[in-house]
Amino acid sequence: MNTKQQEKVATRNAYGRALVELGRRFPEIVVLDADLSKSTKTHEFARAFPDRFFNMGIAEQNLMGTAAGFALAGKIPFASTFAVFATGRPFDQVRNTIAYPGLNVKIVATHAGITVGEDGASHQAVEDIALMRALPNMTVIVPADATETARAVAAAAAHQGPVYMRLGRPAVPVLFGEDYEFRLGAAAVLREGSDAAICATGVMVAEALKAAEQLAAQGIEVAVANIHTIKPLDVETIVHLARKTGALVTAEEHTIYGGLGSAVAEVLGEHYPVPLVRVGIKDRFGESGAPAQLMEAFGLTASHIVRAVEVVRRRRAEWAGRCR
Amino acid sequence: MAEVPAELVQELEARARSLRADVIRMLAEAGSGHPGGSLSAVEIVTALYFHVLRLRPQQPAWPDRDRFILSKGHAAPLLYAALAARGFFPAGELLTLRKLGSPLQGHPDLRKVPGVEASTGSLGQGLSVGLGMALAGKLDRRNYRVYVLLGDGESQEGQVWEAAMAAAHYRAGNLTAILDYNGLQIDGPVSEVLSPLPLAEKWQAFGWAVREIDGHDFAALINAFSWAAEGRECPSLILARTVKGKGVSFMENQVDWHGAAPSKEQAARALAELEARSPFKTTGRPSVCPQFAPDTDGEGWIRRPLGGRRGETLLSGAESRAAEKACRS
Numbered sequence: 001m002n003t004k005q006q007e008k009v010a011t012r013n014a015y016g017r018a019l020v021e022l023g024r025r026f027p028e029i030v031v032l033d034a035d036l037s038k039s040t041k042t043h044e045f046a047r048a049f050p051d052r053f054f055n056m057g058i059a060e061q062n063l064m065g066t067a068a069g070f071a072l073a074g075k076i077p078f079a080s081t082f083a084v085f086a087t088g089r090p091f092d093q094v095r096n097t098i099a100y101p102g103l104n105v106k107i108v109a110t111h112a113g114i115t116v117g118e119d120g121a122s123h124q125a126v127e128d129i130a131l132m133r134a135l136p137n138m139t140v141i142v143p144a145d146a147t148e149t150a151r152a153v154a155a156a157a158a159h160q161g162p163v164y165m166r167l168g169r170p171a172v173p174v175l176f177g178e179d180y181e182f183r184l185g186a187a188a189v190l191r192e193g194s195d196a197a198i199c200a201t202g203v204m205v206a207e208a209l210k211a212a213e214q215l216a217a218q219g220i221e222v223a224v225a226n227i228h229t230i231k232p233l234d235v236e237t238i239v240h241l242a243r244k245t246g247a248l249v250t251a252e253e254h255t256i257y258g259g260l261g262s263a264v265a266e267v268l269g270e271h272y273p274v275p276l277v278r279v280g281i282k283d284r285f286g287e288s289g290a291p292a293q294l295m296e297a298f299g300l301t302a303s304h305i306v307r308a309v310e311v312v313r314r315r316r317a318e319w320a321g322r323c324r
Numbered sequence: 325m326a327e328v329p330a331e332l333v334q335e336l337e338a339r340a341r342s343l344r345a346d347v348i349r350m351l352a353e354a355g356s357g358h359p360g361g362s363l364s365a366v367e368i369v370t371a372l373y374f375h376v377l378r379l380r381p382q383q384p385a386w387p388d389r390d391r392f393i394l395s396k397g398h399a400a401p402l403l404y405a406a407l408a409a410r411g412f413f414p415a416g417e418l419l420t421l422r423k424l425g426s427p428l429q430g431h432p433d434l435r436k437v438p439g440v441e442a443s444t445g446s447l448g449q450g451l452s453v454g455l456g457m458a459l460a461g462k463l464d465r466r467n468y469r470v471y472v473l474l475g476d477g478e479s480q481e482g483q484v485w486e487a488a489m490a491a492a493h494y495r496a497g498n499l500t501a502i503l504d505y506n507g508l509q510i511d512g513p514v515s516e517v518l519s520p521l522p523l524a525e526k527w528q529a530f531g532w533a534v535r536e537i538d539g540h541d542f543a544a545l546i547n548a549f550s551w552a553a554e555g556r557e558c559p560s561l562i563l564a565r566t567v568k569g570k571g572v573s574f575m576e577n578q579v580d581w582h583g584a585a586p587s588k589e590q591a592a593r594a595l596a597e598l599e600a601r602s603p604f605k606t607t608g609r610p611s612v613c614p615q616f617a618p619d620t621d622g623e624g625w626i627r628r629p630l631g632g633r634r635g636e637t638l639l640s641g642a643e644s645r646a647a648e649k650a651c652r653s
Contacts, residue, residue, distance in 0.1 A: 070456040
């Protein structure tokens, strides 16, 4: 783990490279895109394996259905476009034709969240995790950096069944070294601490690590867990962190309705209720702006996580006085 | 058109009556379901499952099998009856349609029923799935063909046209769509609800080879399927004019029979009508027709009596050229 060097690589770039490598190892991999291959980086696969790349044009319903047909014929199709157009637009196709029969389709969406930036709300998926998490049979993965993306893409290819993977547009800090091990469905505790725990996903993992360092400087030791697999969720690790710290913060570049924050709240509510503060997008659409400006404006930075930790610790103290 | 042997047509007609009877019995037992669009497609599905498709019922996942996708998934009873008659599962299961725990869901579930190639029911999606299978077949240099049955109302779904455009672009000559043009949808005549006409011209404009036939005429169907398998580069559409509710007098062309099951009494009347016309017993469960040879080599059951190899056209070259209106690829 390395937050100091601040080498930055976009997760979509890591995806493009990983696909080419996997394409060599697995001849059954085919890639479909919807006229965004230069942005999703699937054009690298297209260049390496032109026969196995299918540009389906600006037609996302057919993109998903055709991917399903490939899967039924024994291929491992990767279907890519922006997250908005991969989840909301063809939701019924993903639901009925891919998830319901549990087909081996890998939906790898880029340009998720508000870090899309200047294109604005129409192109910023802030509810895609919620949509995909609601579907039975669907595995939902949100990698935190380029290294994890490469590992996750390989894991998705090896996994039998539908996968939704959420990637971003901008370059983000490389957190993990080459020795990083990715285990599908297992949260990775990146930092130990007993004063509170931050469960973060995607680009917010780097922010959570920064927040933890800032808090440590004040003498507050918080655990940081990378919840890269939103579904199936690592319930055991979340409950363990709740027991250990008694105060949880979630952090996601996504609406707090239906995403990681909701998933963690469900686990806590049923297994081990402790105070929880959700850092995320508060029931609103995105807007145009530079990604860093938007993250600040929408309350998605390390300092917002620091404040959330302070709030949740205060609440823990209040609750302890009231009912324990 | 090439002449189709009379005995072949008679066998298919008998089989069609048997499937119709199965559909009526299944729907009456289930108490719900879609008779109109099941009955309109009986000859199409019969021609496919008892003449055209290369299948191995004992090996449903045989990689070289032809694929059939019922995109208009509400005609599921017909598909189930055909699959049972071909031996994919015991015919005794047919009467469990739509009941809790039955593999025979209201709309087809590929995980539950051997022989079902795609889970359908949400309209407009089957052609895309068929395209994926067709492109995979080309990629793997397998010579299977993919057939997708669409409804006319279904062609109001935009995804159908996305798939049509893509299939022509990728020269999916191994893909054939059959459009069950029965003219009615739930809310009324297709032309009044939201006209998709002209259909033949639209498909041609999208780059498909199109042939229009009477969808209840086995000779025409067999010729059309031979035409579709000729090995051209573009996908083909068989526009099959049909009658909704075909074969049951009180259901024919009645929009209310789109999604209403017959009562026991109505079913008895329907079965009596079918029986009066049928050399087959229609009161029992479907049985394997003894005239058909067992399917051991994956060839269509009764293709051989025609003397043709797979894909061999039954049309003369001039007839074929005349019939094929536009194939621009």
